[in-house]
Structures are given as C-alpha cells and as structure tokens.
Amino acid sequence: MSEHHHDHDHDHSELSDTELRVRALETILTEKGYIDPAALDAMIQAYETKIGPHNGALVVAKAWTDPAFKEALLADGSAAVGTLGHISRTGDHLVVVENTPERHNMVVCTLCSCYPWEMLGLPPVWYKAAPYRSRAVKDPRGVLADFGFTIPNETEIRVWDSTAETRFLVLPMRPAGTEGWSEEQLAELVTRDSMIGTGLVQTPGAPS
Amino acid sequence: MNGVHDMGGMDGFGKVEPEPNEPMFHAEWESRVLAMVRAMGATGAFNIDASRFYRETLPPEVYLSSSYYKKWFLGLEDMLVERGFLAADEIKAGHASVPPKPLKRGNFTVDSVERVLTRGSFTRPASAPATFAIGDRVRMKNIHPTTHTRLPRYVRGHVGVIERIHGAHVYPDTAAHEQGENPQWLYTVVFDGAELWGPDGDPTLKVSVEAFEPYLDPA
Structure with a gap:
C-alpha cells in the first residue's frame, strides 16, 4: 500500500482522512516490526480469492x-x-x-x-x-x-x-x-x- | 456493558438495504484495516473478545455514525495504545519513535498468514460437569456488567429452554479483560417470541442465543 500514490489535496472528506490515518498506522506497525506489509497483502489476497x-x-x-x-x-x-x-x-x-x-x-x-x-x-x-x-x-x-x-x-x-x-x-x-x-x-x-x-x-x- | 452495540430489539434504524453486487471492500483502506486487526490479533497483542470490547466502548455517536471498518480501525488504535504497543505520540507523528513491545506470539510475517485463515477453536476442557441438560428451563440473569459480556439485554430476565450443549468454551467476559480463558459451558437457549416481545409479538417467532453458564439460573 505504501507504493501507492493518492492525491488528496482537494479532498478532505472523512474517507480520505480515514485513509491517511490507516496508512499512517500501517507505517508505524511496520516500522516497529510488528507486521510485514507483504503478509497483509497475502492475507487480503486469500480473502479475496479463497473464501466466499x-x-x-x-x-x-x-x-x-x-x-x-x-x-x-x-x-x-x-x-x-x-x-x-x-x-x-x-x-x-x-x-x-x-x-x-x-x-x-x-x-x-x-x-x-x-x-x-x-x-x-x-x-x-x-x-x-x-x-x-x-x-x-x-x-x-x-x-x-x-x-x-x-x-x-x-x-x-x-x-x-x-x-x-x-x-x-x-x-x-x-x-x-x-x-x-x-x-x-x-x-x-x-x-x-x-x-x-x-x-x-x-x-x-x-x-x- | 449496556452499549449501543447491543441492538437486538431496538426500533428506528429503518429498512435493511442490501446492496446489489456488493464488493468485498468499498475502499482499499478497509482491506488494510481488516488485515491489520487479524495480524495484530495473531501476534497475541489482543484476543477477539478484547477487540470487540474496544469497538463497543467507542462513544455511542461514533459507533453509530462510523462505517464498519472505521469502527475496527478506531478500536484497533485505542487498543494498541492502551496496551502499550504504540505511543499516542507515534500516531500523531505517523512514525515509530519508541522501541517495540515484545509480542506474545511474535511478529506477523508471510509465514503467519495460513494460521489466521483457519479459524481457531474456542473449546476448552471443562472444570466441572454441565449444570443444565437439554430441555431444562432457564432464566437469563438480570445482570448489567459495565465490562464485556455476550448476554444481550433483550433476553435478560427472560425464561427459555436449553436446546443444545456445545461443551465448554473460552469465556468472553473474562478473556476480554485479560482475566483468563475461564472456560464455561455454552448452551443454545431458545425463547418464544411472546416471552421476549409480549403478546403483540409474532406468534410464530422463536429466538435463540448462545449463552454461557454464568448467564443462567434454573427456572
């Protein structure tokens, strides 16, 4: 997710605020070594393709x-x-x-x-x-x-x-x-x- | 706790509105929140009962006006800060600045993914025989703990019948507060609609809840 670039300069909706906060939390958890973003990617992919x-x-x-x-x-x-x-x-x-x-x-x-x-x-x-x-x-x-x-x-x-x-x-x-x-x-x-x-x-x- | 999350029987929320061809996530951040909650749960930072309690304790106006994954996100932030895995200053700054706290089950890596995809078991050995048998009449206790409970308000004080016995399970009321798994017998208790909603209720309705033994008295 950190690879993605979003332009929210003109969009201060609740959604974009949430999006920024979520990205910040993931950054902190990653910097602290608690999680590997690649593991989150793999988990999301499994939810999207394997369960239903x-x-x-x-x-x-x-x-x-x-x-x-x-x-x-x-x-x-x-x-x-x-x-x-x-x-x-x-x-x-x-x-x-x-x-x-x-x-x-x-x-x-x-x-x-x-x-x-x-x-x-x-x-x-x-x-x-x-x-x-x-x-x-x-x-x-x-x-x-x-x-x-x-x-x-x-x-x-x-x-x-x-x-x-x-x-x-x-x-x-x-x-x-x-x-x-x-x-x-x-x-x-x-x-x-x-x-x-x-x-x-x-x-x-x-x-x- | 008697929170707004305990919604059974409330009026005024309007019609159920299914969304045709609903996507799994309505924005990418929702999927990141889901994954972060599952991942941090897998590290042992918190259990499922604690994560529910932190969502329940969001201010009522926040709970009612936030989307589902927004509640998950807010609960996750609160929980990680209160339990010392993050500092409030780090959230403000958007970067880590204090050393990490050790995790009970280690960091979440690609190798951990398979583990979260298979649902865990909540069954535990029982420390005593079950008090109730199938067919027994029970009255749900009239209790109002301010802590986490899975006894919904709409059944408290009402009489139902034991229909199934599921063995002893982790007890959410203590597990949510780091007071141990404290396994308790879990039952399906079924109620007549009229017992819950009075004589004007749907006469063909029966409702069941999954009830832990400490919620029950003989009736």
Missing part, C-alpha cells in the same frame, strides 16, 4: 444429493464439512440448521457481526448494520419483506443470534424442478442470502 459463498453452496448442494452427508452435517457441521477435502478452514463450531416447510431459519449477530466466514466469506454491509441487527430478532418477517419475500404465516420463524463463537449456516430447501441435477448444477443455484436465511433458493426459470 461458493464454499457454503458446495456444502448445501452435497446435502441435497447425499442423505448420509446431510444427516452428518446436521448432527455436526464442522465434522461433516471436514470430510470434504476441498473445504478445510471451517473450524470447530459450525452448526447447520435446516429449513423445512414448517420452519424457516434466519441468522443474525445482534452484538457485532459474527458470521460463518469460512462458508460464506466476509459479511455484507447490511448484515453488520443497525437495521438488520436490531430488527431480525423482533420483526423477522418485516426484515424478510425488505428482502422482497414472504414466508407462509403458519411457518415458524427461528432466529439464531450468534452471541458466541458458534457459527450458523442455513440449509435452504431444495427447489422443485431440480430432480436429477448434479451437485455442481445445484451449487450454482444456492445464494449467499439463502444460507443466512434472508433469501430462498429459486426454482430454476422462475422469476426472482
């Missing part, structure tokens, strides 16, 4: 096609994901909760921003912001309306507040019209929001 909702989508698609895996996943999320060689960073505390016609699950962290990074990547701004954190536990149907969908009035809504180091992944319902699809095809349908519980997996071809 594609990991969670693969887990969901596998659960939809492999009943034994699904059973194991719901019993112990971390252990089941650990058996998939291509996903290795899950940690010990993953809890997978299943949506059914009787119950819709939704995940929030009212106190900060706890989120299953290893499954879904870094959380979106709305997940970390006051409107979602305040309302999800009290008016989840209103929140779902903000996302543009409703669930039946008789369906139970279960909200999981992530107040400790346990992390929650929603296993959405498999849409109709996907019989015989491969795991890879199914994974393409699975959205990030469907694994937070603020979206549904759409039937292919249906208007979203």
